[in-house]
Structure formats: C-alpha cells, structure tokens
Amino acid sequence: EVQLLESGGGLLQPGGSLRLSCVGSGFTFSSYALSWVRQAPGKGLEWVSGFSAADGNIYYGGSVKGRVTISRDNSKNTLYLQLSGLRAEDTAVYYCAKEPITPGRGFDFWGQGTLVTVSS
Amino acid sequence: DIQLTQSPSSLSASVGDRVTITCRASQSIATYLTWYQHKPGKAPKLLIYAASSLQSGVPSRFSGSGSGTDFTLTISNLQPEDFATYYCQQTSDVPLTFGLGTRVEI
Numbered sequence: 138e139v140q141l142l143e144s145g146g147g148l149l150q151p152g153g154s155l156r157l158s159c160v161g162s163g164f165t166f167s168s169y170a171l172s173w174v175r176q177a178p179g180k181g182l183e184w185v186s187g188f189s190a191a192d193g194n195i196y197y198g199g200s201v202k203g204r205v206t207i208s209r210d211n212s213k214n215t216l217y218l219q220l221s222g223l224r225a226e227d228t229a230v231y232y233c234a235k236e237p238i239t240p241g242r243g244f245d246f247w248g249q250g251t252l253v254t255v256s257s
Numbered sequence: 258d259i260q261l262t263q264s265p266s267s268l269s270a271s272v273g274d275r276v277t278i279t280c281r282a283s284q285s286i287a288t289y290l291t292w293y294q295h296k297p298g299k300a301p302k303l304l305i306y307a308a309s310s311l312q313s314g315v316p317s318r319f320s321g322s323g324s325g326t327d328f329t330l331t332i333s334n335l336q337p338e339d340f341a342t343y344y345c346q347q348t349s350d351v352p353l354t355f356g357l358g359t360r361v362e363i
Contacts, residue, residue: 181344182293182295184352198353242306
C-alpha cells in the first residue's frame with residue numbers, strides 16, 4: 138500500500154524557516170516524481186514545488202520562488218521542503234503528493250498533510 | 258502561468274442529481290487536465306486524469322470530457338459521499354496550477 142507521511146509542521150515565527158519531511162512507503166521511491174502542494178485556510182490547492190516526471194528537473198511555484206528549496210534523499214525514501222522568510226500567508230496544510238509513472242497525469246497519491254501556522 | 262477558471266464556485270444538489278462542473282484554461286492544454294475530490298481533513302483524491310480517463314477504483318458515475326481550453330466533470334446519480342470540493346489541475350506546463358474549486362453541497 139502506497140503511503141506518504143508528512144511531518145515538521147507546527148507554529149512558526151514570521152521571518153523564520155521550516156523544514157518539512159515526507160516519508161514514502163509501498164512503492165519504489167526513487168522512481169517517482171514528487172511534489173509539495175499546500176492549502177491555506179479557506180483557500181484552494183496551490184502547487185508549491187516538485188520534481189518533474191518528464192525531465193527530472195526541479196520547479197517552483199511563483200509565490201515561494203526564491204524562498205524555497207525542495208530536495209529528496211532516495212536512500213531514506215524522504216522528500217523535503219525548506220521554506221525561509223516565513224510570512225503569515227505561508228500558513229497552510231502542506232501535502233506531499235506522488236505522480237504516477239507516466240508524466241502529466243496528476244497526483245495519484247497524497248499524504249494526509251502537515252499544518253504550518255506562521256504567527257507571532 | 259496557465260490560469261484555470263472553474264464554475265460554478267459552489268452548487269447545491271440532491272442525492273440522485275446529475276452535476277456538471279466546468280474548467281476553462283487560459284490557453285490550450287490539450288488533455289493535460291486532472292480532476293480531484295477533496296473533503297475536509299482528508300487528502301485530495303484523484304478522480305480523472307488526461308481529461309477523460311477514470312482513475313482506478315473511482316466509481317463510474319464520475320466522468321470527464323474536453324480538450325484544448327474547455328473541460329467538464331460530470332457526476333451522475335450524486336451520492337451522499339460525493340458532497341465535497343472538486344478541483345481541476347493542469348499538468349501541461351509548470352507551474353502546475355489548480356482551479357479555485359467547486360463546492361458541492363446539499
């Protein structure tokens with residue numbers, strides 16, 4: 138069974154930084170593209186960053202570009218997200234999501250999410 | 258960035274109804290369009306990929322159509338468990354983008 142488990146959320150100070158982790162199991166972690174998607178309270182889904190299934194490159198969403206780093210450690214089956222210069226508008230549930238082996242078919246599995254609250 | 262406009266933003270329906278949600282892209286995305294169902298406190302669930310292909314395990318009352326810039330998600334014979342928010346997503350180009358969602362409520 139495919140599982141994605143996020144961790145690292147919590148209450149953080151404005152201007153601070155976060156590091157989220159997502160551990161995958163039930164699939165060959167290194168073979169799949171993965172992304173981070175967030176949902177702010179009362180808002181829709183927003184793609185933050187991800188590894189492309191098509192070309193293996195890393196891409197970032199506009200609202201976090203310059204403040205975010207995505208990385209993965211395939212030996213630990215873990216995806217990471219680092220976000221600096223935290224703002225109130227970064228408050229959201231952060232999900233990691235897996236793409237199927239064929240690019241361009243969305244995200245077929247998601248974690249349950251980890252809540253990040255940015256507040257003083 | 259490719260913008261996705263979903264309509265309506267919300268709708269009221271009854272069990273057994275047929276519901277149609279539309280998603281319009283700001284430029285052609287061929288059939289790189291995915292639909293998700295999202296319930297509060299749960300992970301989003303992939304329903305339809307490549308505009309019209311039903312994800313494994315998803316009931317056949319869900320269907321998708323369209324290509325280019327105009328897409329629809331149809332739920333026939335609405336069931337109690339279908340009350341949720343539905344999002345479209347384009348996977349044609351980065352940044353990947355989502356529509357703002359359509360809340361389906363009683």
